[in-house]
Amino acid sequence: MRVQGLTKRFGKVHALQGVDLEVRPGTVLGLLGPNGAGKTTIVRILSTLERPDSGTASVGGHDVVREPHLVRRAIAVVGQYATVDQGVSGRENLYVVARLLGLRPRAARARAEELLELFGLGAMAGRAAGGYSGGQRRRLDLAASLIGRPGILYLDEPSTGLDPHSRKELWDLIRGLTDDGMTLLLTTQHMEEAEALAGDVVVVDRGRVVAAGTPKELRSRIGGQMLHVRTAATADLETARSALRAAGLAPAGDGEDGVLRMPLTRDDHLTAALRALAGADIVVTGFETRTPSLDEAFLALTSVPRDREDQ
Ligand SMILES: Nc1ncnc2c1ncn2[C@@H]1O[C@H](COP(=O)(O)OP(=O)(O)OP(=O)(O)O)[C@@H](O)[C@H]1O
Known part of the structure; x- marks a missing residue:
């Protein structure tokens, strides 16, 4: 085919x-x-x-x-x-x-x-x-x-x-x-x-x-770890997402389950994420790194930022 x-x-x-x-x-x-x-x-x-x-x-x-x-x-x-x-x-x-x-x-x-x-x-x-x-x-x-x-x-x-x-x-x-x-x-x-x-x-x-x-190649492409961020108020997740994007990072998925996910593909990403969230006016209740599940790998691959859409 x-x-x-x-x-x-x-x-x-x-x-x-x-x-x-x-x-x-x-x-x-x-x-x-x-x-x-x-x-x-x-x-x-x-x-x-x-x-x-x-x-x-x-x-x-x-x-x-x-x-x-x-x-x-x-x-x-x-x-x-x-x-x-x-x-x-x-x-x-x-x-x-x-x-x-x-x-x-x-x-x-x-x-x-x-x-x-x-x-x-x-x-x-x-x-x-x-x-x-x-x-x-x-x-x-x-x-x-x-x-x-x-x-x-x-x-x-x-x-x-x-x-x-x-x-x-x-x-x-x-x-x-x-x-x-x-x-x-x-x-x-x-x-x-x-x-x-x-x-x-x-x-x-x-x-x-x-x-x-x-x-296997696709899973390894998103790097080692995944950052999970939770906030006190659901609306704050969007603020967190914007803050991460503004810092040049690439949060993935829609945060539907109250968790914002982001692949950590470089060593300095975690510090950059910390800084970006600390600078945003929100209450962060969860900030942890995890090994990505297959579905997270998939999400990361399919999360094209909106501003690049249909170019
Ligand atoms: N006959 C049609 N008329 C109008 N729009 C269509 C038609 N078929 C598909 N589309 C649109 O084309 C896009 C791709 O649809 P498609 O069904 O190929 O996606 P998909 O990946 O198979 O999705 P799903 O997993 O939901 O089945 C969608 O935006 C859909 O709304």
């Missing part, structure tokens, strides 16, 4: 502003970014559901604009919301998809059984899919997408809404797919998911690639 200089506008919204990325055959690329970053737009273009305004994209060697039918033949897409028919059994769901893809009844039945087994759905195969748990439904959806043996699979936020146990089960299944040589493009908002599944990660924010590398 190769994407070069992809742009896409929806009215005034610049959803993609020149995206480049590449997924090598047999690997998993994690496409990471916050809400509205442009992930779904990239996947929709690569699925031939949307045309780019400019730039090129090819999938399995086929251009998405000039050879959409060949692209569609090579891929399968698993969305955020299960597409299974809730009224019929898991077995029936897979059988119907297999028949729609042109398999004869006997081959369709065999393929359905094979996938039910592979995805640990054998025991509930005869029950209506509407009664399945979230994790079971997601597994059925994944199984349905694999019936035609696609070489390339797009997974859109595969574990959203699943509990930790079901999420791990799903991750194991997804890992198994690449052992069989499949190429995967995975979109997610969670660094943890990208690290669990993807060899390479591309971070997009506001329609641009802001970082690319292995999950």
Whole structure:
């Protein structure tokens, strides 16, 4: 899969502003970014559901604009919301998809059984899919997408809404797919998911690639420690943020949970932060350094200051 200089506008919204990325055959690329970053737009273009305004994209060697039918033949897409028919059994769901893809009844039945087994759905195969748990439904959806043996699979936020146990089960299944040589493009908002599944990660924010590398490289890029600042009054967090920015520092995230976070990428950052906060007219109730979590690393990568937006 190769994407070069992809742009896409929806009215005034610049959803993609020149995206480049590449997924090598047999690997998993994690496409990471916050809400509205442009992930779904990239996947929709690569699925031939949307045309780019400019730039090129090819999938399995086929251009998405000039050879959409060949692209569609090579891929399968698993969305955020299960597409299974809730009224019929898991077995029936897979059988119907297999028949729609042109398999004869006997081959369709065999393929359905094979996938039910592979995805640990054998025991509930005869029950209506509407009664399945979230994790079971997601597994059925994944199984349905694999019936035609696609070489390339797009997974859109595969574990959203699943509990930790079901999420791990799903991750194991997804890992198994690449052992069989499949190429995967995975979109997610969670660094943890990208690290669990993807060899390479591309971070997009506001329609641009802001970082690319292995999950480990991205985590190390923000340096060793993270500063956490709390203030007595919530409104003071904004004052603290402005004071840090004015001192040339780069606080990250929206402070939604009452904590302002900032990566400490240089030795003098901590002293500079102390000075900036001491000079602001606020009551600081917490000031501590921590090893960053993966999500904090991600936040730091996607926190482009507002004044640099859309330049
Ligand atoms: N059909 C559309 N019409 C208008 N605006 C759109 C359309 N599709 C996407 N957008 C806008 O383009 C931007 C990128 O959206 P996109 O859905 O690609 O983001 P995303 O990274 O997938 O977000 P999420 O994680 O929330 O799914 C957003 O500002 C969105 O509102």
